[in-house]
Amino acid sequence: MNDTFKALSDPTRRQIIQLLKERDLSAGEIADHFTISKPSISHHLAILKNAKLVRDERQGQSIIYSLNATVIQEALGWFLGMMGTKGDEQP
């Protein structure tokens, strides 16, 4: 779960997640939304992939990235449990 938080600690990567919330995108399409170089975006994608927050699938020349809904939900739940304030536990 540490990988998840590390992955989310970078603003570019969070923005990538938000983009993928709209629709699946190729690596190049993702890179087009940023000013940093394609290799840098590729690196960020690798980190997101390693954290299993996104999946990739080759489609011809392109590689299409998509959110891994399952792991996103898991992260959401974990975050809720971690951050939930004192009064939240109901026995």
Place this chain on the structure above:
Amino acid sequence: MNDTFKALSDPTRRQIIQLLKERDLSAGEIADHFTISKPSISHHLAILKNAKLVRDERQGQSIIYSLNATVIQEALGWFLGMMGTKGDEQP
């Protein structure tokens, strides 16, 4: 909001939040839960404080740390919005 995620990207700091979920603690009591030095813990506390995730209040010789419930709730909401998967938006 970037400060929030940066603050949460470190396992020690997440553990501190979990400790403070139980009850308010002095800096020293917090440090006792870890093997790293007190100055290091102090540094982590400063980062959490800067992100407004915790508050501090001097009480005699000690400084008591507590969760800032408001900001925690905000962070929770922001995270939910950020991570929420595609189907989540209901018009």
Place this chain on the structure above:
DNA sequence: TTGATATTTAGATAAACATCTAAATACAGA
């Protein structure tokens, strides 16, 4: 197979970060 497009890998660099020890500050009690 050759050429063009899409993406990643390699290698380098500078900035940010976690950690330490030693010293400074703040407070309480005698």
Place this chain on the structure above:
DNA sequence: TCTGTATTTAGATGTTTATCTAAATATCAA
């Protein structure tokens, strides 16, 4: 006011991280 306790600040160090350019790999189309 002196002493002891609690905490933070300063300064140093090694590691991790984000970024870049150049080169490698993979796929498609002619």
